[in-house]
Amino acid sequence: MVLKGCIFDLDGVLVDTAKYHFLAWKRLADQLDIKFTEKDNERLKGVSRMDSLEIILELGNLSPDSRTKEKYATLKNQWYVDYISKMTPEEILPGSLEFIDELKKAGIKTAIGSASKNTPLILKRVGIEKLFDAIADGNIVHKAKPDPEVFLTAAQMLKVEPRFCVVFEDAIAGVQAALNAGMLCVGIGSPDVLAKAHCVVPGLKEMSLGKLVKIKI
Ligand code: G6P
Ligand code: MG
Secondary structure (H helix, E strand, O other): OOOOEEEEOOEOOOEOOHHHHHHHHHHHHHHOOOOOOHHHHHOOOOOOHHHHHHHHHHHOOOOOOHHHHHHHHHHHHHHHHHHHOOOOHHHEOOOHHHHHHHHHHOOOEEEEEOOOOOHHHHHHHOOOOOOOOEEEOOOOOOOOOOOOHHHHHHHHHHOOOHHHEEEEEOOHHHHHHHHHOOOEEEEEOOOOOOOOOOEEEOOHHHOOHHHHHOOOO
16 A cells, blocks of 8 residues: 555544543533443543533433533533643653654654544643644534544545545544545554454554555555
8 A cells, every 4th residue: 555644533542531531521420410430431432522422311311402412511521621731741642653753754644633622722732733734623524433524634634645544543433434534544442342444553652654554455
């Protein structure tokens, strides 16, 4: 494969924000008397804010009107923003910076492809807002993964054809979105969960350009 662009999901690939999402959703669930565990939180990975809220409300058999739902989502986000506002560069997941540096030196373009509307804040807090050639996030993209919109938008911003792009993803919906975009996909996490990815590694620490170009399609 000719590799020209690498697109990174943010949450769970470059930074571990799942714990902050959990704490904020848990606070909402507690207020609504809904039992919500870390295992339930797994179901929210890669899922948009409103869809995550729907999953939590379903756990509690609640179906409030849409204005109330908006209120809940806003509350959760305020708490989440409180957490991520305190993030530091130490929270970048191991190996990420080294791998991106290797790609850049090889002339490969890099982008973010994330559903999160908080992408700019997170990138700024961990000090990598200027690292990428393009950022496609929840502020400019509206169709949730597994729709390929976020990755196709990133590729367009990079001016690279989708077939020359590789996506790095930790969520099942994200892997499917990459495949729907016609891109190669490296799963970050467990091969059991991310079975559809072309290759799975535990983290970017285990990735290198040498390994990437050897992946069989
Ligand atoms: C990522 C995370 C999800 C989160 C979504 C929206 O995909 O994996 O857990 O719900 O972004 O994030 P936001 O920051 O916009 O609420
Ligand atoms: Mg993710």
